[in-house]
Amino acid sequence: MAQTFSTLAVDFGTSNSAVGYAIEGQGRLIEMEAGGMTLPTALFIDSYEKKLVYGSPAQEALIAGVEGRYMRALKSLLGTALMRESRMVLGRRMDFIALFGGFLAELKARAEAATGQTFTHALSGRPVLFHSANEARNAQALVDLRECYQAAGFEDVAFMAEPAAAALANRDTLEAGDLALIVDIGGGTSDFTLFRQGAQDGIDILVSHGLRLGGTNFDREISLDQVMPVLGLGSQIRHVFGDESHAAPQSIFDDLATWQKIPFLYTHETRRAAADLAKYAEQPELLNRLVMVLEEELGHDIAFAVEAGKIAANTPNASAPPEIKLGVLERDLRLPLPAAMLMAILSDMAAEIAETAVETATMAQIEPSQVTRLILVGGSSLMGVIETALQSRFPQATMQRGSALTAIIDGLAIASASAFD
Ligand SMILES: Nc1ncnc2c1ncn2[C@@H]1O[C@H](COP(=O)(O)OP(=O)(O)OP(=O)(O)O)[C@@H](O)[C@H]1O
Numbered sequence: 001m002a003q004t005f006s007t008l009a010v011d012f013g014t015s016n017s018a019v020g021y022a023i024e025g026q027g028r029l030i031e032m033e034a035g036g037m038t039l040p041t042a043l044f045i046d047s048y049e050k051k052l053v054y055g056s057p058a059q060e061a062l063i064a065g066v067e068g069r070y071m072r073a074l075k076s077l078l079g080t081a082l083m084r085e086s087r088m089v090l091g092r093r094m095d096f097i098a099l100f101g102g103f104l105a106e107l108k109a110r111a112e113a114a115t116g117q118t119f120t121h122a123l124s125g126r127p128v129l130f131h132s133a134n135e136a137r138n139a140q141a142l143v144d145l146r147e148c149y150q151a152a153g154f155e156d157v158a159f160m161a162e163p164a165a166a167a168l169a170n171r172d173t174l175e176a177g178d179l180a181l182i183v184d185i186g187g188g189t190s191d192f193t194l195f196r197q198g199a200q201d202g203i204d205i206l207v208s209h210g211l212r213l214g215g216t217n218f219d220r221e222i223s224l225d226q227v228m229p230v231l232g233l234g235s236q237i238r239h240v241f242g243d244e245s246h247a248a249p250q251s252i253f254d255d256l257a258t259w260q261k262i263p264f265l266y267t268h269e270t271r272r273a274a275a276d277l278a279k280y281a282e283q284p285e286l287l288n289r290l291v292m293v294l295e296e297e298l299g300h301d302i303a304f305a306v307e308a309g310k311i312a313a314n315t316p317n318a319s320a321p322p323e324i325k326l327g328v329l330e331r332d333l334r335l336p337l338p339a340a341m342l343m344a345i346l347s348d349m350a351a352e353i354a355e356t357a358v359e360t361a362t363m364a365q366i367e368p369s370q371v372t373r374l375i376l377v378g379g380s381s382l383m384g385v386i387e388t389a390l391q392s393r394f395p396q397a398t399m400q401r402g403s404a405l406t407a408i409i410d411g412l413a414i415a416s417a418s419a420f421d
């Protein structure tokens with residue numbers, strides 16, 4: 001008899017999303033784009049063709065310079081006031097609840113087309129903490145996310161902590177007596193679950209913990225340190241009267257270096273502010289680049305170049321020295337990013353993440369030396385600087401890698417079998 005499946009497992013990630021379901025108690029992933037189990041959590045409002053585009057095609061539209069608005073890392077907006085501000089999108093008033101809902105509805109539709117099932121319910125991953133210590137924002141983020149699923153047409157949604165899902169996916173790798181810590185470093189958050197193998201085939205979770213810090217923050221830090229200065233960050237602006245000067249104000253550069261804030265910079269006011277800065281700049285050639293980036297909407301092109309430079313610097317290759325390729329700004333503009341520089345820029349953030357991993361153990365009254373395994377998942381766990389910071393704090397643990405980009409959805413798919421029991 002054909003079984004009916006109504007619960008869709010969804011890993012709605014800051015950078016990448018994935019979906020799965022359970023079939024005869026086994027988790028199974030659903031292909032979202034040709035050949036791939038994940039798709040970029042990206043959206044493009046195509047104002048030429050008057051349609052919304054999701055995933056890799058959104059990226060392609062951005063790169064091709066199609067007229068419209070690209071957005072990524074939107075998950076970071078959950079719990080903020082921006083979620084409920086509405087704006088005109090292709091002739092309709094929409095807020096971000098509706099826009100996220102559109103993305104989730106697209107995942108639902110693709111999953112239904114691929115499986116022939118109708119998914120009425122969702123089991124969604126969630127970061128342990130969306131906003132670190134801000135409790136009110138954490139609670140609001142969950143309210144927002146629930147509404148996004150409702151907007152996508154799900155009747156009900158249950159949530160599971162992302163690292164707990166990764167623990168479930170990795171339960172078979174443990175041996176008797178192991179005490180394991182999942183370290184999931186994604187695009188927007190770092191999440192931790194300390195667990196043991198349970199008596200039957202389940203797992204015993206001791207504690208979960210989290211921090212609002214991930215790969216998009218690494219990109220931001222690298223951009224502020226290396227890229228924004230060539231657009232005028234820190235350079236001197238002359239006063240209109242007199243011969244004094246001051247440093248260019250930081251806020252436009254901060255936003256331009258922050259994935260989720262880039263789309264909000266393309267306004268008349270910011271463009272005018274940048275033009276004013278360029279007019280009085282001691283080095284107008286730098287600020288003129290900022291003017292061009294805002295005029296031509298090149299913020300995401302820079303963010304992608306920074307991200308690619310980060311990954312290149314993390315994966316040394318003698319024949320191609322790592323650099324941030326800024327050909328979109330000027331032909332042949334490249335900024336070297338040697339591995340040692342990358343380490344130096346990110347060492348404080350890596351230390352904060354590793355300290356939060358230690359805190360996770362402490363919350364369960366466990367000494368870091370009692371942890372026998374560190375299981376690294378999430379795209380940013382591939383960063384060498386993270387591995388180094390963790391190793392020194394958990395000297396007794398063996399480090400193993402789960403599937404970097406699918407461990408969470410693997411676990412959610414397994415758990416979806418009983419999410420609404
Ligand atoms: N090879 C790599 N080396 C370093 N970082 C990488 C690599 N591949 C991907 N990343 C980074 O991993 C991040 C995305 O990871 P992942 O897909 O696990 O995040 P996510 O699940 O979307 O985010 P979150 O769980 O925080 O909501 C990005 O910041 C990306 O730059």
Ligand SMILES: [Mg+2]
Nearest residue numbers: 013186378408
């Ligand atoms: Mg993730």
